[in-house]
Amino acid sequence: MKKLLSLLIASTLIIGSLTACSGGQDKPSTGNGDAKEVKIGINYELTGDVASYGNASVDGILMAFDEINAAGGINGMQIVPVKIDNKSDSAEATSVATRLMTQEGVVASLGPATSGNFMATIPVAMGSKIPVISASATADKGVTTDDKGNVNDFVFRLCFNDSFQGVTMANFASGNLSAKKAVIIKDNSSDYGKGLAENFRATFEAAGGTIVAEEGYVGKDKDFNAILTKIKGQEFDVIFIPGYYQEAGLIIKQARDLGIKAPVLGADGFDSPVLLELAGPEALNDVYFSNHYSSLDQDPKVQDFIAAYKAKNNVDPNAFNALGYDLGQYIADAIKRANSTDPVAIKDALADTKGFAGVTGTFDMGEDHNPIKSAVVIGLENGVQKTSVKVDPK
Amino acid sequence: MEQFLQQMVNGISLGSIYALIALGYTMVYGIIKLINFAHGDVYMIGAYIGFAATTFAKLGFFPALIIAMLASAALGILIEKVAYKPLRNSTKIAVLITAIGMSFLLEYVMMFFVGAEVRSYPKVLSDASFNLGNVVINMQQIYIVVTAIVLMIILQYIINKTKIGKAMRAVSADKDAAQLMGIQVDTTISFTFAIGSALAGAGGVLVGIYYNSIDPLMGMMPGLKAFVAAVFGGIGSIPGAMIGGLSIGIMETLVSGYGNSMYRDAFVFAILIVILIIKPAGILGKNTKEKV
Numbered sequence: 001m002k003k004l005l006s007l008l009i010a011s012t013l014i015i016g017s018l019t020a021c022s023g024g025q026d027k028p029s030t031g032n033g034d035a036k037e038v039k040i041g042i043n044y045e046l047t048g049d050v051a052s053y054g055n056a057s058v059d060g061i062l063m064a065f066d067e068i069n070a071a072g073g074i075n076g077m078q079i080v081p082v083k084i085d086n087k088s089d090s091a092e093a094t095s096v097a098t099r100l101m102t103q104e105g106v107v108a109s110l111g112p113a114t115s116g117n118f119m120a121t122i123p124v125a126m127g128s129k130i131p132v133i134s135a136s137a138t139a140d141k142g143v144t145t146d147d148k149g150n151v152n153d154f155v156f157r158l159c160f161n162d163s164f165q166g167v168t169m170a171n172f173a174s175g176n177l178s179a180k181k182a183v184i185i186k187d188n189s190s191d192y193g194k195g196l197a198e199n200f201r202a203t204f205e206a207a208g209g210t211i212v213a214e215e216g217y218v219g220k221d222k223d224f225n226a227i228l229t230k231i232k233g234q235e236f237d238v239i240f241i242p243g244y245y246q247e248a249g250l251i252i253k254q255a256r257d258l259g260i261k262a263p264v265l266g267a268d269g270f271d272s273p274v275l276l277e278l279a280g281p282e283a284l285n286d287v288y289f290s291n292h293y294s295s296l297d298q299d300p301k302v303q304d305f306i307a308a309y310k311a312k313n314n315v316d317p318n319a320f321n322a323l324g325y326d327l328g329q330y331i332a333d334a335i336k337r338a339n340s341t342d343p344v345a346i347k348d349a350l351a352d353t354k355g356f357a358g359v360t361g362t363f364d365m366g367e368d369h370n371p372i373k374s375a376v377v378i379g380l381e382n383g384v385q386k387t388s389v390k391v392d393p394k
Numbered sequence: 395m396e397q398f399l400q401q402m403v404n405g406i407s408l409g410s411i412y413a414l415i416a417l418g419y420t421m422v423y424g425i426i427k428l429i430n431f432a433h434g435d436v437y438m439i440g441a442y443i444g445f446a447a448t449t450f451a452k453l454g455f456f457p458a459l460i461i462a463m464l465a466s467a468a469l470g471i472l473i474e475k476v477a478y479k480p481l482r483n484s485t486k487i488a489v490l491i492t493a494i495g496m497s498f499l500l501e502y503v504m505m506f507f508v509g510a511e512v513r514s515y516p517k518v519l520s521d522a523s524f525n526l527g528n529v530v531i532n533m534q535q536i537y538i539v540v541t542a543i544v545l546m547i548i549l550q551y552i553i554n555k556t557k558i559g560k561a562m563r564a565v566s567a568d569k570d571a572a573q574l575m576g577i578q579v580d581t582t583i584s585f586t587f588a589i590g591s592a593l594a595g596a597g598g599v600l601v602g603i604y605y606n607s608i609d610p611l612m613g614m615m616p617g618l619k620a621f622v623a624a625v626f627g628g629i630g631s632i633p634g635a636m637i638g639g640l641s642i643g644i645m646e647t648l649v650s651g652y653g654n655s656m657y658r659d660a661f662v663f664a665i666l667i668v669i670l671i672i673k674p675a676g677i678l679g680k681n682t683k684e685k686v
Contacts (some may be wrong), residue, residue, distance in 0.1 A: 226649075226655070274511070
């Protein structure tokens with residue numbers, strides 16, 4: 001009954017947004033008449049399931065904007081962020097994108113943080129011809145390229161994709177941990193979990209390993225004892241959990257409670273302080289996950305960012321903060337190079353980025369609008385980040 | 395064999411929680427023939443009250459459990475007075491739709507106030523575990539099962555041995571006749587809502603402590619599964635709800651453990667369909683024929 005109702009609401013929203021975006025093309029898409037300020041949309045998950053990612057990204061973006069505005073803005077224009085909550089819901093993300101592009105007059109829109117929600121904004125961006133950029137939408141398919149493999153002109157991202165993370169973690173398991181047998185427990189309700197699991201399996205098997213079991217769960221599950229008891233009876237060296245922190249935290253806790261001591265591997269979905277709250281420090285040993293940045297990196301750029309962030313917020317920045325910060329700098333850099341607030345000129349400048357030096361690494365924007373950058377694998381000890389290994393793209 | 399025993403331990407702890415929620419469904423159905431879809435959300439609010447009691451007031455397990463049960467009982471009475479009582483003479487479908495509306499209202503009002511982010515309980519119960527052979531039993535699992543059993547025994551006592559319990563049974567059997575015999579029907583219905591909601595609130599606290607993760611939409615799935623459990627056991631029947639809850643918990647665990655974890659939820663809802671086709675009254679349900 002509830003499903004039916006939410007389906008109904010979702011379809012009304014989609015229809016609403018479709019009509020809105022076809023109407024939006026006739027309007028002038030920039031609302032910056034006097035060019036003293038430039039509006040940039042922020043379409044993020046400020047509440048809802050993945051609010052932790054959304055809020056962290058927005059903190060980073062706003063920190064970058066504040067720094068740029070304090071230093072005189074972009075070519076004399078002050079950045080005005082237009083921040084709207086998409087409630088971690090993809091139908092809502094579409095309507096927020098429509099509102100930003102047709103009513104608020106933004107020149108570009110940042111976010112959402114997760115792939116599913118970001119994809120929901122792509123048709124609006126392509127229709128309105130206004131660039132959308134996500135710092136953390138890592139899905140392989142359907143983001144910067146459509147299903148035929150053509151590049152979505154107005155869509156960019158600042159992070160590597162899932163296949164790279166899946167490959168990285170499989171290589172880490174067989175190389176650094178000398179694992180031969182692995183178990184996968186995947187979030188079966190997200191493209192993210194399924195994509196990572198697929199790539200991990202392919203790479204791990206190609207390196208001579210075997211996947212002894214592949215189990216699935218759906219988002220919001222709380223009881224994983226049945227799955228864990230089942231795999232406990234099998235022999236394996238590592239557990240790979242492609243999923244988000246809410247469930248991964250509980251899986252790790254329940255696994256350790258059942259006496260499963262094998263190392264746990266994951267991806268950037270683990271990167272949230274909530275993981276530690278849910279699993280507790282004792283459970284978070286021998287846990288490794290791939291990430292976009294590590295606070296252990298001694299690069300002065302990274303250390304400066306950490307110091308500045310800490311001075312402002314009193315906590316260490318996580319990867320979403322860092323990605324958000326880079327995203328804010330990246331869009332400002334593109335507007336500066338385009339020397340225009342025309343969304344099409346900004347899109348060309350975004351595509352034409354070479355050697356952008358960010359906190360999450362230096363990258364060139366690739367042909368397919370994916371950056372060419374490296375990943376880090378972070379190791380936890382009692383819930384605290386202790387080790388980090390850099391992995392370059394091949 | 396060890397694995398099977400371990401799965402039974404998992405299934406019984408999960409099933410006890412379904413049973414606690416299912417009891418509320420079945421009691422309310424028994425007395426006013428309403429499927430109270432907001433019941434799963436009372437369970438969620440119980441979990442949040444327990445969270446507030448343990449985190450902010452720094453109370454221990456038992457005080458927090460009792461506060462959550464009392465507050466949930468009050469909420470249950472309030473829901474009945476505000477949403478269902480004015481509709482008591484309306485069509486069944488009107489009340490059912492109101493129940494769904496109530497469910498959404500509780501979920502999103504709660505989300506507005508506490509945010510959608512998951513929260514974790516402070517450690518109020520030892521999570522030490524001990525081994526029986528190779529079977530690992532967590533102290534928290536024992537607390538869950540023992541609390542559930544104690545609450546169910548108290549419930550049986552209230553229903554079968556007290557005056558208000560007799561009144562509940564009388565109203566359930568025939569509301570009009572009960573009224574003619576001088577039973578205060580409104581009070582009895584309020585009391586039923588209070589008890590059912592208190593049990594759901596207790597379930598919420600137990601889940602919060604055991605899984606260490608609560609969120610405003612946590613009541614949806616367990617609420618639906620408890621509903622299946624109530625139907626499976628025979629809706630309206632109290633022992634049926636207990637048996638149904640435990641059976642659904644155990645079956646779900648066995649499907650994950652020996653079958654495919656991807657089909658777990660599909661299996662539970664398939665049971666609902668099968669039971670409605672084969673034995674609509676459920677395992678322990680009364681097989682009464684509707685008189686025309």
